[in-house]
Amino acid sequence: MTxxxxxxxxxxxxxxxxxxxxxxxxxxxxxxxAIVSAELVKLRRDPSEIFARSIQPALWLLVFGQVxxxxxxxxxxxxxxxxxxxxxxxxxxxxxxxxxxxxxxxWERDLGILQKLMASPAPRGALVFGKAVSAGMRxxxxxxIVYLMAFVMQVPLNWSPLALGGVxxxxxxxxALFSTFSLxxxxxxxxxxxFMGIGQVLTMPLFFASNAIYPISIMPGWLKVVAHxxxxxxxxxxxxxxxxxxxTTTFGIGTDLAILTSTLIAxxxxxxxxYPSIVR
Amino acid sequence: xxxxxxxxxxISIQTDRLTRSFGSLVAVKELNLVIRSGEIxxxxxxxxxxxxxxxxxxxxxxxxxxGTATVAGRSILADPVGVRKSMGYVSQMISADGALSGFxxxxxxxxxxGVPKVERRKRxxxxxxxxxxxxxxxxxxxxxxxGMIRRLEIAQSMLHRPEVLFLDEPTIGLDPAARHQVRDRxxxxxxxxxxxxxLTTHDMDEAEDLCDQIAIMKSGVIAxxxxxxxxxxxxxxxxxxxxFIHFAGEFSDxxxxxxxxxxxxxxxxxx
Numbered sequence: 001m002t003x004x005x006x007x008x009x010x011x012x013x014x015x016x017x018x019x020x021x022x023x024x025x026x027x028x029x030x031x032x033x034a035i036v037s038a039e040l041v042k043l044r045r046d047p048s049e050i051f052a053r054s055i056q057p058a059l060w061l062l063v064f065g066q067v068x069x070x071x072x073x074x075x076x077x078x079x080x081x082x083x084x085x086x087x088x089x090x091x092x093x094x095x096x097x098x099x100x101x102x103x104x105x106x107w108e109r110d111l112g113i114l115q116k117l118m119a120s121p122a123p124r125g126a127l128v129f130g131k132a133v134s135a136g137m138r139x140x141x142x143x144x145i146v147y148l149m150a151f152v153m154q155v156p157l158n159w160s161p162l163a164l165g166g167v168x169x170x171x172x173x174x175x176a177l178f179s180t181f182s183l184x185x186x187x188x189x190x191x192x193x194x195f196m197g198i199g200q201v202l203t204m205p206l207f208f209a210s211n212a213i214y215p216i217s218i219m220p221g222w223l224k225v226v227a228h229x230x231x232x233x234x235x236x237x238x239x240x241x242x243x244x245x246x247x248t249t250t251f252g253i254g255t256d257l258a259i260l261t262s263t264l265i266a267x268x269x270x271x272x273x274x275y276p277s278i279v280r
Numbered sequence: 281x282x283x284x285x286x287x288x289x290x291i292s293i294q295t296d297r298l299t300r301s302f303g304s305l306v307a308v309k310e311l312n313l314v315i316r317s318g319e320i321x322x323x324x325x326x327x328x329x330x331x332x333x334x335x336x337x338x339x340x341x342x343x344x345x346x347g348t349a350t351v352a353g354r355s356i357l358a359d360p361v362g363v364r365k366s367m368g369y370v371s372q373m374i375s376a377d378g379a380l381s382g383f384x385x386x387x388x389x390x391x392x393x394g395v396p397k398v399e400r401r402k403r404x405x406x407x408x409x410x411x412x413x414x415x416x417x418x419x420x421x422x423x424x425x426x427g428m429i430r431r432l433e434i435a436q437s438m439l440h441r442p443e444v445l446f447l448d449e450p451t452i453g454l455d456p457a458a459r460h461q462v463r464d465r466x467x468x469x470x471x472x473x474x475x476x477x478x479l480t481t482h483d484m485d486e487a488e489d490l491c492d493q494i495a496i497m498k499s500g501v502i503a504x505x506x507x508x509x510x511x512x513x514x515x516x517x518x519x520x521x522x523x524f525i526h527f528a529g530e531f532s533d534x535x536x537x538x539x540x541x542x543x544x545x546x547x548x549x550x551x
Contacts, residue, residue: 027394034391042379112373116436119339119369121361122392280342 028129031122035130040137050138054145057093061085061149064213074214078246086150087239087247088212093146094139094171095232098178099203101135102186103195105278110192115279125272128183132268135179136172143171156245166242166253173260174235178206180267187274211236216250234259292317292444292476293338297347300333307333309500310347315493317443320470320477322491324484326528329497331480332372335448338478339369352443365393368437372448375433378422382413382432385421386439393440407435410472411465427458431465438469445469447479451486459483463490484520496527503527 043050061082068074069081076084108114117127151157158164185202189195207213209223210232216224227233238256241249249256293315300308308330315321323331336342338351340360349356352366376385386404395403408414411431416424421432430450437445450466451459463486469475481487487494488508495505504511504527512518515526 030394031392034388037391038377038380038384038388041384042377045379110373111378112371112375113377115341115371115373116369116375116389116433117392118341119364119367119371120389120392121364121394276341 028123028126031126032130032133034122035127036133036137039130039134043134043138043141047141050141050145053093053097053142054149056096057089057142057146058149060089060092060213061146061153065089065153068213075217076215077248079244082153083155083244083246084215084240085213086146086153086155087243088210088236090143090146090150090167090171090243091174091210091232091236091239092207092212093142094174094235095178095206096203097139097142098135098175099182099206100199101131101179102182102184103192103199105131105183105186106190106192106195109278118276118279123272124275125268128180128271128275129176129268131183132176132180132264133172136175139171139175140168143167150243158243158245158247163242167239169257170235170238170242170260173257173264174232177231177235177260177264177267180264180271184267184271184274187271187278190278206230206232211240211250231260231263290316291350292319293321293349293351293478295334295338295347295349298334298337298344298349299346300330300337300342301345306500308337308344311500311502313495313502315476315478317476318470318474319492320466320479320490322487322494323478323480323497324482324487324494324524324528325497325503329528330500331497332448333500334497335369335446335478335480338363339367339446340364365440366442367444367446368434368440368442370430370433370437370445370447370450372452374429376421376424376429376436378420381418381420382408382424383417385432386436389436390439395439403439407439408432410438410468411435412461425458426454427461430454430458430462434462434465434469438473438475441473442475444476444478447477449480449482451481451483459486466490484524488520496524498528 065082065085068085072081074081074084105114118124147157182199185198186195189198209226210230211227212232216227216233219227234251234256237249237251238253238260240247241253241256251259291314293313295311295313298308298311298313299306311330311334323334325331333342337344338349338356340356340363344356351363354362354366356363377388380388383404386407387400390400390404405414405417408417411434413424413428413431413435416428421429424432434445434447434450447466451462454462466477466479467490470477479490492507493505494508494511496503496511504514506514508520508523511523511527512520515523517523517526
């Protein structure tokens, strides 16, 4: 047996550049890009999920949109109901793709892939943000399909480059935000079975307590409060202002962007702290 | 023991009263280990003895409840990022991504470990060649055999030329031919790069074949330590299986549902 060795241990000093290793923006960017590139390769190789997930928004637009459009029961301002609904359905499809992202991470943990990444020097924040940006890339593919559907259904889309850029930004921000939220939930629940249950419970309240399919103005007081703290409302608001001709914003584009960005940053910071716990 | 006391510069891994508890269960209790540079060190013991917990603490995946350790001269507590940069890790589970090719799996880690862009392709091709899987470079990993996956994972862990390599049951679920291939590559790795290797295994023949030093763990502590010959002498037997039984006990199987499920999942993925 080896005797106790405390006298033999070299002083456990941190290297002078240990802090820089952890917080270097260049390292963060490099590792985020590495994660995103690998995810994009997988998406390109098997895009079936994107097409499978297009069925739901198609049903909302075709069935729900057509029926509710004929009722003329909702105060949608200058927009017809289709034009009002299309940005909401785009945001919904982004939400649905992103909110189950956490299950991929639990799956990667169960396969041992995540352990390998966690044993690498990559900053935890880069691992989380890489996944978030990857969700954004997937959501762009999904968004393109929703855009095509809206075009076919003669929604008056705004094709100006500035508006399209804003829509892209909104899609990526929303997907990154909800996928990071999903990763945070995965860190807490840790198993696929529990995650599936909680994922279903989260999705519907986020969707219905937002301005995706009806305006906040018609909601009862308590639901208005929930809708105002729901990030999906701000994503829909941003999309509604940019995606369709004649679209308007309730909160203001600056407010929408500020809330989505700050919520994303807060979630990335929290999830980065929680992330190591998923492999323990 | 006949070995000379190592100096701190000879030491690659050192633990000092390293301890990890899960609630009231002490999985690893005040572990003191010294592993010399360039050594292949085997950590043996029944399931639940604390081998994987020890590796998880040394690889910074699990914080210790007490004590400390250094890996390649860096503290797992004060400089975990430095430790991660200095080591490679092959987990018990299959950590290669089946949806990516062998090359793409290695590229991901080459980027994460900061291998310079101009060197990446050569480093990856060299690593694949070293492990004897160059021909499968562009095939999806899900089409690889079990032995090829393990060799790919070792290649992945060695891309950044770490000083220390941790392998948690690297041959679990492999057939004898694939086990031999992996062992040969590990020996070659040590010969070519002088890498210090800490591995866990249940296979006593593997431990005898590969390891310069062996520690047998039981209930979170080291029950015996030495070369295979020294352990045989201590246990007064010529069989390594008898050495294991002598030090770990005949009824030492503490395998739980999770252990079995994980081992079977790994074996299933390895085909």
